[in-house]
Amino acid sequence: MELKHVNATVKTPATAFTGDVYMTPIYNGAGPSRMAVALVRFTPGAYTNWHSHAVGQTLHVTDGVALVGTRDGAVVRARAGDTVICPPGEDHWHGAAEDTFMSHLAMLEAKPDGGDPTTWLEPVTDEQYKAANETSGS
Template sequence: MEHITSTPTAKAPAERFTGDVYLNPIQTHSDPARLVASLVRFTPGARTNWHSHVKGQTLYITDGIGLVAARDGSVALATAGQTVTCPAGEEHWHGATDTTLMAHIAMLVGDENGDGTTWLEPVTDEQYAAALKSGDR
């Protein structure tokens, strides 16, 4: 057993996120376990780049209101206590609304090469605005 009493908060890398985003790792990829989990906090308007996960991703919203959008145009508006799952290989992004912060626990299962995330281009302001309008409110 290992008891981890705290993890330092780090600013998310600007090459993968728009706006101010902060990360606290919960579990990192280490064989034989491949679970990766982090508490991620987004300030209003902040979001990830487009990305996908080789084995999918589960997002559990802990605070605020968030958006999760896929390339097919579907958008989920999620609040504290709700869970959104993104299937393996689906290109998506997630972040806060323009007026409310959002925090979630992001969970995924990595592969033999690491966390299995493929990072893509930033979400444009136009894509973000369209998601805000179409979120399943």
């Protein structure tokens, strides 16, 4: 057994996020585990760029209301206690609804070759984010 003390929280880079987003690393697997877990906190109206994960990503909402969108325009509105599973290779984005903070546990696996499991893409447009807030449901 090993006790891991809380890691420092960092502000996420503006190159991959719109608005203020903070991340606290929780766990980065050491072989044979490839699991990575982080607590990510979004201020109201903050969200990620489009991105995908080689081995998929699981988002467990711990506070607030999350929006998770895909290229086909589908948007899920997830609340505290809900879990959203993003399959491998699916372009998606996620963030807080425009009127609430949101926190989630982001869980993913590193690629088997040890490479970066996340491919960052272009920013979500203001129009896409606005439409997600207006039309999302679950």
